[in-house]
Amino acid sequence: MVHTKRAGNGAVERIQELILAEALVPGDPMPTETALCERLEISRSSVREAMRTLASLDIVEVRHGHGTFVGQLSLAPLVNGLLFRARLDDDNDLRALREVVELRIAIDLSVADQLVDIYRDTVNPELETLVGEMRSLARTGQPFPEADAAFHGALFSKLPNNLLRQLAQAFWEIHTTAVPLLDIPASEDILDTVNAHQAMLTALEAGDAEAYREAVHEHYRPLGRTLDAAGRAAASVSAR
Numbered sequence: 502m503v504h505t506k507r508a509g510n511g512a513v514e515r516i517q518e519l520i521l522a523e524a525l526v527p528g529d530p531m532p533t534e535t536a537l538c539e540r541l542e543i544s545r546s547s548v549r550e551a552m553r554t555l556a557s558l559d560i561v562e563v564r565h566g567h568g569t570f571v572g573q574l575s576l577a578p579l580v581n582g583l584l585f586r587a588r589l590d591d592d593n594d595l596r597a598l599r600e601v602v603e604l605r606i607a608i609d610l611s612v613a614d615q616l617v618d619i620y621r622d623t624v625n626p627e628l629e630t631l632v633g634e635m636r637s638l639a640r641t642g643q644p645f646p647e648a649d650a651a652f653h654g655a656l657f658s659k660l661p662n663n664l665l666r667q668l669a670q671a672f673w674e675i676h677t678t679a680v681p682l683l684d685i686p687a688s689e690d691i692l693d694t695v696n697a698h699q700a701m702l703t704a705l706e707a708g709d710a711e712a713y714r715e716a717v718h719e720h721y722r723p724l725g726r727t728l729d730a731a732g733r734a735a736a737s738v739s740a741r
Contacts, residue, residue, distance in 0.1 A: 512551035515541045517560065520571060531561060531569040576671040587679040595728050598679050602724060605672045609717045612660060613710045619659045621708035628655055628702050635695045645695075646677050652698055656705075676724075685731045690723045697722075 516537065525531070532540065537548045552569065555561040559572040587597040631652040638645040653673055657666045679685075697720035704712035 512541070512543050512547040513554050515543065516548075516551050516555060520560075525571045527571050527573045529571045531571060533568070576667050580671050580674050583675050584678055584682075587675065588682060595683070595685075595731060598676060598683065599728060601672050601675050601679070602721060602728070605669070605676060606717060606721055608665065608669050608672065609720075610714055612657070612665070613713050613717075615660060616656070616705050617708050617710045617713065620702075620705035623706055625702065625706065628652060631655070632695065632699045632702065635698060636692070639691045639695050649673075649698075650677070656702075683731070685727060690726070693723050694720055 519532070519537075519541065531537075534545060534548050534552075537543070538545055541548075552561060552563065556563055556572070557578060559575050559577050562570050562572040564570060583597070583601060587595075587601065589597075631648045634648040635645040635652070638648070650670075650673060654666075654670060657669055660666055697716050700716035700719065701713055704710075704716055
């Protein structure tokens with residue numbers, strides 16, 4: 502059993518090395534299973550096991566009826582793992598979700614100066630429109646995840662660090678998906694969150710990094726109050 506596992510791990514590494522050696526990029530077709538067996542001198546079962554592992558990491562993508570391709574190398578495995586961790590929170594204190602939100606705040610604050618340099622003295626009708634959509638939905642008691650995602654995505658789109666943009670999106674997705682899965686009620690003061698989005702944008706266009714940082718904290722305060730209330734309710738149920 503140990504030997505089989507080592508062989509599987511070796512196949513994963515050798516296929517990754519092949520992708521690098523061939524300078525393959527996302528979307529490129531992978532060699533066939535037979536070709537991999539011959540070129541890497543490993544068994545068919547090892548290739549299949551390795552491909553399953555690589556597919557779970559989004560390093561390869563299996564398209565049934567079409568073949569196997571180099572994957573998009575996204576952060577989907579991170580999102581799925583942390584989302585499961587949030588749902589598996591044994592202490593019922595929403596710790597895992599709180600940590601994800603803390604990371605979102607840290608990322609938003611860390612790029613304050615960069616964003617100010619980018620948006621100072623600009624006008625951004627696309628972002629203004631998204632804030633308007635959020636406000637209209639919030640006034641009728643409806644959630645606005647699509648507009649929220651579009652706002653944060655557009656706001657960060659001009660940052661040069663692609664990995665940072667991906668991480669910000671990944672943590673947004675985890676927290677937004679986890680809230681309904683964990684039966685956490687929507688914030689009653691959700692309009693405060695909408696106002697904070699507007700304040701973030703206004704501060705950036707004015708070149709005011711400190712006002713932006715304060716708006717970031719205001720953005721997350723309604724969620725923080727909601728998580729606190731949900732955590733207390735879960736603890737009360739567990740204590741019975």
